[in-house]
Amino acid sequence: NAGVMQNPRHLVRRRGQEARLRCSPMKGHSHVYWYRQLPEEGLKFMVYLQKENIIDESGMPKERFSAEFPKEGPSILRIQQVVRGDSAAYFCASSPLVGEQYFGPGTRLTVT
Amino acid sequence: GQNIDQPTEMTATEGAIVQINCTYQTSGFNGLFWYQQHAGEAPTFLSYNVLDGLEEKGRFSSFLSRSKGYSYLLLKELQMKDSASYLCAGVSMIKAAGNKLTFGGGTRVLVKP
Numbered sequence: 001n002a003g004v005m006q007n008p009r010h011l012v013r014r015r016g017q018e019a020r021l022r023c024s025p026m027k028g029h030s031h032v033y034w035y036r037q038l039p040e041e042g043l044k045f046m047v048y049l050q051k052e053n054i055i056d057e058s059g060m061p062k063e064r065f066s067a068e069f070p071k072e073g074p075s076i077l078r079i080q081q082v083v084r085g086d087s088a089a090y091f092c093a094s095s096p097l098v099g100e101q102y103f104g105p106g107t108r109l110t111v112t
Numbered sequence: 113g114q115n116i117d118q119p120t121e122m123t124a125t126e127g128a129i130v131q132i133n134c135t136y137q138t139s140g141f142n143g144l145f146w147y148q149q150h151a152g153e154a155p156t157f158l159s160y161n162v163l164d165g166l167e168e169k170g171r172f173s174s175f176l177s178r179s180k181g182y183s184y185l186l187l188k189e190l191q192m193k194d195s196a197s198y199l200c201a202g203v204s205m206i207k208a209a210g211n212k213l214t215f216g217g218g219t220r221v222l223v224k225p
Contacts, residue, residue, distance in 0.1 A: 033213070042199065042217040043155070056212060091154060093213075100145070101213060103154040 002027065004094050004104035005074075012110045013082045021077040021107045025094030032075045033101060034067060037089045049075060082111045116216035118200050123222045128190050132219045134183045134200035141202035144183045145213060146174050149197045158185065158198075187221070195223045 005024040013019050025032050030050055035043040045059040049069040060067065064082075069075040079086055089108050093101035116136045124130040134144070143162035147155035159167055161176035161183060173186040185198055197218040203211045 035213075035215075042215040043201075043213075045212055045214065048212060095211065099211075100157050100160060101211065102157070103147075105154050 004092060004102050006090075006092050006104035006107050008107060009105060010108050010110070012112060014112055015083055016081050019079040019082050019086070019109055019111075021079075021090050021092075021109070022074040023077070023092030023094075023104055024074040025092075026102055029094035029096055029102070031095045031097065032069050033093045033095070034075075034077050035091045035093065037091060037106075039088070043091060046077075079109075082109070084111050087111045116200055116202055116214055118198075118216040118219045120217065121220045121222070123224060124187075124190055126190055126192060126223055126225050130187045130190060130221060132185045132187070132198050132200075132221070134185070134216060136181045136183075136200075136202050136216075140204050141214075142205055142211075143203040144174075144176055145199075145201040145203060146172075146183075146185045147199040147201065149199055149218065151196075155199055160203075162203075190223050192223050192225070195221060197221070 004026055007022050032049045034046040036046055037043045047060050047067045048056040052071050064080045066078045087110050089106045091106045092104045095101045118134045145160050146158040148158050149155040158172055159174035161174050164176055164178055166175045171188045176183045197220045199218045200216040201213040
């Protein structure tokens, strides 16, 4: 049973470009969470999604950030017009209805 | 807000025991997770406490007191590979479905020979 998969593992973008981060949850998991980890800091919750629904996006910046989890395919975290402050590790986690969240390897975004 | 507080850094000797404390506000959380995170890697699950008391799993144990808003992670017989960050995370239900984790800043443990 493959774990949570994220790609790309490393992403470099220039200021103003768009970044697309993908997450495929573990088989059988319908709940996806996105977290951001700034250098030397803890993980911060961004958004929680189920298939085709955003359940809680209280941790998402109001502008430039969006997330989706379509019926088919991976969950996507999209950051438009990236700025240097967006440089961070973005982790996706998945879970069954309740219980442990399993984390993916993360995408390290660097904005130059 | 729902703050999770844990020490920033701890140092211990190989073979010793280290206890990492975590305090949180008593309202809003339904349980507590502990994760281990090596530098540059994803967090990996260590333990989940939803009831008061001690949960033991091999060299690692975790304790929770909900009334005091207090948890600790106990690492016994420390090995060099245990050098990592240990993350305490409070769990809150989201609209009666799914769990949202609120993480502390993590405790970096350095194991010395």
